[in-house]
């Protein structure tokens with residue numbers, strides 16, 4: 001008998017304000033055509049003052065709990081992936097815990113930038129298979145609009161805000177790839193690439209700082225590393241490209257998503273794509289895409305799903321799960 005961490009619910013929250021590419025044409029030397037052709041992004045949501053990371057995370061968590069038919073008091077742990085917590089501390093996860101009225105269990109943030117949700121899922125899976133928790137809320141939530149340099153056309157047109165969450169619960173499995181739940185994971189990082197993507201603020205500067213990115217350099221790393229980590233996780237799970245029903249990739253750039261799918265030998269009609277509507281929401285992008293993919297009727301119970309993401313660090317990884 002094998003303990004599996006099975007998705008029982010999923011949900012998301014998007015800020016009310018939708019910003020089309022055309023809005024940037026008024027203030028920047030850019031065009032809708034450039035943004036769409038280079039990134040695939042058409043719209044993104046930007047949070048208002050009250051839509052903080054923890055507030056959006058709470059709404060996504062409530063939606064996941066509702067789908068799972070559970071109360072906050074049923075949850076043992078909250079693992080929240082973010083690089084844009086409301087405050088330096090306490091963690092956004094403990095703020096969500098308080099918002100949900102949860103007096104039990106424990107909560108903490110995971111910081112692996114755009115790969116954060118893959119790292120959070122892997123940590124939550126470890127808590128469940130080791131018997132330390134039975135039900136875990138895994139959340140990705142970001143307000144990257146708060147760390148944008150609005151004069152830098154190379155970054156500010158690419159990112160958006162939002163939150164997504166899944167409720168994982170322990171279930172007995174047979175230990176085969178036919179089990180529901182997380183089947184395999186793969187995590188990687190290489191700190192020598194820190195200058196490719198970072199925020200120029202923190203305790204060393206006393207400021208929040210702005211996101212800085214050498215986009216084309218990150219791009220060069222992305223497809224190869226994403227396809228490799230996905231393959232490693234698939235090998236560990238004992239599945240092949242033919243078995244995969246859906247790739248749910250990090251939504252940074254449609255060209256990266258297409259290039260990775262091609263390298264994995266999986267056609268685009270088996271890829272959940274939301275980048276056109278959300279932009280790059282960093283750690284929120286995968287749970288947002290999972291939630292939208294379920295809403296659209298794409299992802300169904302029993303489907304084999306591969307998630308993959310790369311971001312600042314560099315940090316990257318993949319998770320293979322049966323929905």
Ligand code: UT7
Pocket residue numbers: 029030031034035038039114153154155157158197214215216217218219222252253256280282310311312
């Ligand atoms: O999620 C975390 C990981 N991040 C990513 O995965 C992002 C990875 N990178 C990318 O998605 C792409 O590299 C970008 C979308 C950021 C850029 O696309 P690119 O095809 O790599 O373009 P580039 O950076 O090589 O820039 C091409 C040109 C440059 O002009 P010159 O030097 O050729 O004259 C840029 O200055 O496009 C220019 N440019 C723009 N032009 C119009 C950069 N931003 C803009 C803009 N509007 N917003």
